[in-house]
Amino acid sequence: MNEPTSKPWYREFWAWMVLAPLITVLVVSSITVSIAVRHADDEVRDTYHKDSRMYHFSAEQDQRAKALGLAAMVQFQRGDRGVVVELNGNTEYPEKLLLTLSHPLEEDLDQHIVLSQLSVGRYSGSLPVDLNNRWYLRLMPELDPELHKNAEWRLKGEINFDLGEAAPLNAASR
Known part of the structure; x- marks a missing residue:
């Protein structure tokens, strides 16, 4: 078998x-x-701090900007990648400002532009890359993006390059 x-x-x-x-x-x-x-997920970069399980927002920089009557208009010249900022308010105008363009989704695409003073209240700088779509804008006298919480004041706004090349910046109101 x-x-x-x-x-x-x-x-x-x-x-x-x-x-x-x-x-x-x-x-x-x-x-x-x-x-x-x-x-x-990318890290949220703003004046938030975590206290136990609650997140707290600090509006001191916005309140200082509002008290100084600060406002700005940002004009992008995408052809030559230029940026011009007109700053108005009751303040001592610093020689340089930092304009941060934050991408809504990807932190890797954020841009930091140092603006130099051309005349009182008028600043200019240049974009490293061409920009499209929507961006959040933040203007402050602190030149190091990592030390943004130490800035004396800040102005915020947003721009959609599909709709225009200028945007107002104001103190955030909460």
Whole structure:
């Protein structure tokens, strides 16, 4: 009588019925983890601080800007990548200002432009890249973007380059 020869384990149907779901879970979970790491949420850059489980917003810079009557108009000249800012208010005008353009979704696309004073209240700088779509704007006398919380005042606004090339900047009201 001939005994049937046994097949190696990897040729057995039931072995693959048990292993297939496990292999699928490993592949899908590794893809999910790589997507989560690559597209992690960006840090919120503003005057917020975390106290226990609550987030608090500090409006001191905005209140100072409002008390000084500060307002500005930003004009972008996209052809030659220039930026001109007209600053008005009851303040001592610094020699340089920092204009931060924050992308709504990707922190890696944020731009920091140092503006030099041309005349009293008039500043200019240049854009490193062409900009399109919508951006949040922040103007302050602190030149280091990491030290934005130390700025004496700040003005905020936003611009959509699809609609125009100028935007007003004002003290945020909360």
